[in-house]
Amino acid sequence: MLSFTEENYLKTLFQLTVESNEKVEAGTNEIAAHLGVKPASANDMLKKLKDKKLIHYEKYGKSTLTKEGRKYALEIVRKHRLWETFLYEKLEFSWDEVHEVAEQLEHIQSKKLIDKLDKFLNYPEVDPHGDAIPNAKGELEISQRKSLLEEEIGHACKMVGVKDNSAAFLQYVNSLGLSINQTIRIKAREEFDDLLEIEVNGKKNRVSPKFAENIIITCLECNRLRKK
Amino acid sequence: MLSFTEENYLKTLFQLTVESNEKVEAGTNEIAAHLGVKPASANDMLKKLKDKKLIHYEKYGKSTLTKEGRKYALEIVRKHRLWETFLYEKLEFSWDEVHEVAEQLEHIQSKKLIDKLDKFLNYPEVDPHGDAIPNAKGELEISQRKSLLEEEIGHACKMVGVKDNSAAFLQYVNSLGLSINQTIRIKAREEFDDLLEIEVNGKKNRVSPKFAENIIITCLECNRLRKK
DNA sequence: TATAATTGTTAGGCTAATCTAACAAATTTA
DNA sequence: TAAATTTGTTAGATTAGCCTAACAATTATA
Numbered sequence: 001m002l003s004f005t006e007e008n009y010l011k012t013l014f015q016l017t018v019e020s021n022e023k024v025e026a027g028t029n030e031i032a033a034h035l036g037v038k039p040a041s042a043n044d045m046l047k048k049l050k051d052k053k054l055i056h057y058e059k060y061g062k063s064t065l066t067k068e069g070r071k072y073a074l075e076i077v078r079k080h081r082l083w084e085t086f087l088y089e090k091l092e093f094s095w096d097e098v099h100e101v102a103e104q105l106e107h108i109q110s111k112k113l114i115d116k117l118d119k120f121l122n123y124p125e126v127d128p129h130g131d132a133i134p135n136a137k138g139e140l141e142i143s144q145r146k147s148l149l150e151e152e153i154g155h156a157c158k159m160v161g162v163k164d165n166s167a168a169f170l171q172y173v174n175s176l177g178l179s180i181n182q183t184i185r186i187k188a189r190e191e192f193d194d195l196l197e198i199e200v201n202g203k204k205n206r207v208s209p210k211f212a213e214n215i216i217i218t219c220l221e222c223n224r225l226r227k228k
Numbered sequence: 229m230l231s232f233t234e235e236n237y238l239k240t241l242f243q244l245t246v247e248s249n250e251k252v253e254a255g256t257n258e259i260a261a262h263l264g265v266k267p268a269s270a271n272d273m274l275k276k277l278k279d280k281k282l283i284h285y286e287k288y289g290k291s292t293l294t295k296e297g298r299k300y301a302l303e304i305v306r307k308h309r310l311w312e313t314f315l316y317e318k319l320e321f322s323w324d325e326v327h328e329v330a331e332q333l334e335h336i337q338s339k340k341l342i343d344k345l346d347k348f349l350n351y352p353e354v355d356p357h358g359d360a361i362p363n364a365k366g367e368l369e370i371s372q373r374k375s376l377l378e379e380e381i382g383h384a385c386k387m388v389g390v391k392d393n394s395a396a397f398l399q400y401v402n403s404l405g406l407s408i409n410q411t412i413r414i415k416a417r418e419e420f421d422d423l424l425e426i427e428v429n430g431k432k433n434r435v436s437p438k439f440a441e442n443i444i445i446t447c448l449e450c451n452r453l454r455k456k
Numbered sequence: 457t458a459t460a461a462t463t464g465t466t467a468g469g470c471t472a473a474t475c476t477a478a479c480a481a482a483t484t485t486a
Numbered sequence: 487t488a489a490a491t492t493t494g495t496t497a498g499a500t501t502a503g504c505c506t507a508a509c510a511a512t513t514a515t516a
Contacts, residue, residue: 005503028464042502048502059510060464091344101338108332116319167464233473256494269474271495277470288481288494 002108006054007076008035009045011057011106013065014073022161024145024216025062071138078134080106081127082117088128089121098128148184148196149212151219156185161216169214176205184217232335234282235304236263237273239334241283242301243292253290299366306362308334308357310345316356317349326356372450376412376424377440379447385411389444399440404433412445 002010012034014139016026032042050057054069065073083105087093093101108114115136120125126132134140151157159182162173172201177200187197187204229237240262244254261268278285282297293301311333315321319327336342343364346352354360362368379385387410390401405413405428414426415432423434 003502029462037503038505040466040506044503057479082377087341091341091348093340093344097340101341104336104338105333107327110329110332112321112325113319113329116321120319171429231472257492265473266475267494268476268496272473 001109002072005045006049006052007072007107009042009049010054010065010069010073011076011086013063014070014077017064018070018073025064027062031063074134074138074140076106077140078136078138079108079114081131081133082114082124084122084127085121085124085133086117134152145216145218146217147199147213148186148207148217149209151186151217153186153189155219156183157217157219158183159215159217162214163216164214172211173215176207177201177203178215184215197217229337231301233273234277234280235300235335237277238282238293238301239272239304239308241300242298242305245292246298246301253292255290259291282328287451290371300370304334304364305368306364306366307336307342309359309361310342310349310352311350313349313361313396314333314345328350331452347418373440373444373446376414376426376435376443376445379445380450381414381417383450384411385445385450386411387445390442391444392442400439401443404435405429405431412443446454 001022009031012031013026016030016034019023028038028042028046031046032039033062035042044054046055046057046063049055050071053066054072055063055065057063080102083102084098087098087101123135132140145161147163148157148159159178162169173179182200185199187199189196190206194209195208196209196212199205231439237259240259241254244262247253256270256274257267258350259274260267263270272354274283274291277283277297281294282300283291283293285291308330312326315326316327344365346364351363352361360368373388375387375391376387387406390397403406410428413427416429417424418434422437424437424440425432425434
């Protein structure tokens with residue numbers, strides 16, 4: 001069983017990576033700032049969470065959640081959002097008041113409680129802020145991120161960020177008509193040289209695997225199927 | 229603001245003194261046992277709570293709540309019982325499952341939350357165990373116990389126990405149709421021999437003062453008036 | 457590429473709440 | 487009332503989570 005504090009670190013990491021549009025990993029200072037503690041404190045906890053195999057962390061490196069860590073994080077997010085929904089729908093809290101109280105309620109330990117609450121609320125799919133609520137199995141219809149290279153042929157996806165932030169790369173990206181929130185469709189993959197044929201705003205282009213690897217996207221179709 | 233732990237000590241003290249039928253003060257070992265900690269730990273906390281003027285405590289003496297301490301304790305009891313009511317009535321928890329979860333929920337800090345929950349539950353007066361719920365002002369209708377002999381003429385009361393546990397007495401009690409939770413109404417007191425005329429399940433009977441003295445009851449009407 | 461700025465780490469302390477072990481006071485019992 | 491038992495206290499240690507201050511690694515910039 002995790003402590004209140006450990007749970008908060010996992011949740012923060014989830015928010016900064018899985019649910020963030022820009023990054024897939026988080027730095028120590030960033031985590032500390034998000035939690036309102038000093039980097040030294042966060043550093044201690046990151047080492048502890050690494051020992052528990054809940055996060056990937058290496059000295060001077062960025063952190064991400066392990067599969068196990070993500071599982072816990074999803075449970076907390078589920079609890080948080082169900083409580084927010086309860087406060088908003090049943091207790092007539094206003095939209096902006098729910099978060100603070102849910103921050104406390106999300107740490108209540110009782111699987112039964114949360115499953116019954118879910119039922120009581122009639123299995124809501126989104127919370128009052130419009131964020132998706134993970135179901136009892138920890139499945140979240142999150143806009144999961146991956147690189148363009150990993151996308152299925154034929155799928156349409158949305159660009160949410162880049163991995164390489166160099167000016168050169170960004171200019172290249174720009175020149176292809178790509179930008180944040182832009183929809184990209186993968187038309188095909190050339191057998192010969194692995195180039196991807198993409199369509200952006202009705203305009204076709206071919207990009208290298210190296211390029212595609214550096215474009216972060218989220219795919220609605222995959223997310224719908226996934227229900228991991 | 230009190231810590232989770234401080235709250236638990238105050239609640240324990242409340243249970244062991246104010247809500248107990250036998251005592252009005254509690255010893256260090258007793259408090260420790262109730263909380264599942266060692267006496268040494270309880271001792272530390274008692275000194276701390278004394279410094280905060282939440283309890284009366286003297287070295288080698290028994291402890292009681294101060295007015296301020298009782299105020300906090302009542303808030304916690306209120307929260308605990310409202311949550312129990314919520315779990316039982318809305319989430320369909322069973323009678324015996326509510327306590328454990330309420331132990332956690334009672335520490336959520338939000339006056340607004342608890343007042344809205346109270347409203348949502350339509351201002352219940354008792355929790356699923358039949359225990360009174362303090363109102364928003366911290367007023368509690370405690371189900372105070374006394375002997376049947378002390379009850380007012382004309383009042384209806386509920387039998388909650390006996391003083392004499394001998395088989396002979398219990399059989400006598402039984403023969404009059406009396407049992408735990410049975411409602412008893414006092415019809416009159418005979419001037420001549422002090423016998424009490426009672427009505428149980430529509431059946432009238434006469435009992436001696438000695439008999440009445442050994443029946444423990446709680447009176448809803450008296451409790452309603454008291455509002456200490 | 458050398459320097460400056462940022463980011464991350466370490467060592468050493470602090471506090472709250474707990475513990476054990478030793479002891480002291482109070483109470484019960486012979 | 488003296489001894490035995492129970493009850494309560496103290497001192498010193500431990501753990502989790504936080505801090506500051508000093509330092510080290512990395513990244514950005516001149």
